[in-house]
Amino acid sequence: MCYWGGLQLPPLFLFNNSIINMIDFRIKIIAICGSGRKHGSNTEWMIRYMLSILEKKGVGTELINLASCKIENCRGCDYCRKTGKLCKINDDMKRIYPKIKQAKGYIIGSPNYFKNVSGYMKTFMDRTNAFINVDKSTKKTIKRLSDKYVVGVCVGGEESNDTKYCEGSLKRFFKAHDMNLVGSVKARADSPLEVRRDKTIKAKMELACNALIKNISKNYEKN
Secondary structure (H helix, E strand, C coil): CCEEEECCCCCEEEECCEEEEHHHHCCEEEEEECCCCCCCCHHHHHHHHHHHHHHHCCCEEEEEEHHHCCCCCCCCCCHHHHHCCCCCCCCCHHHHHHHHHHCCEEEEEEECCCCCCCHHHHHHHHHHHHHEEECCCCCCEEECCCCCEEEEEEEECCCHHHHHHHHHHHHHHHHHCCCEEEEEEEEECCCCCHHHHCHHHHHHHHHHHHHHHHHHHHHHHHC
């Protein structure tokens, strides 16, 4: 069973002195955590810290911890590409797919494992291939997450030169879906919850949250 954490949407959302009815705006940020550590995860702590910032600004949030989900590896069957439907594998992705589609933006974070994302995150990334289809009549590729805004989070115990590969993997994933990357926060932490003492990282996370809200609200105003 997946771990789900979230906040109910408040009736009003205040941004740049403008009040927007949340029933119409329906702003919701989904956070995906790829850490396998059950206690003291720096990645999860960073994601929760960012969600707390968003919640204080009146944004609805939800956290999905991949380590507590049952998600099978992509089988490469191309069912999603051939049919235009979501993956046929019956696991927790069935519940995650609609949440991803309905959300206005994402915070996606992973620890650095051998200069890459974690296995949990890689499996999740592969299974989002179901959001990329080919129109049978026009033969054009349809990317159903192309209008979404995202912030990436990467944590590693090594130097920045190693963690940058994990960050790069996330960025390539976002680009493959044509998502709008509005922020990326990379941190170093050797011991559990070490990152919470880093004031510089906290400031970067707040900037990323502000960029996420700003871009989503601008897109809402256009529509």
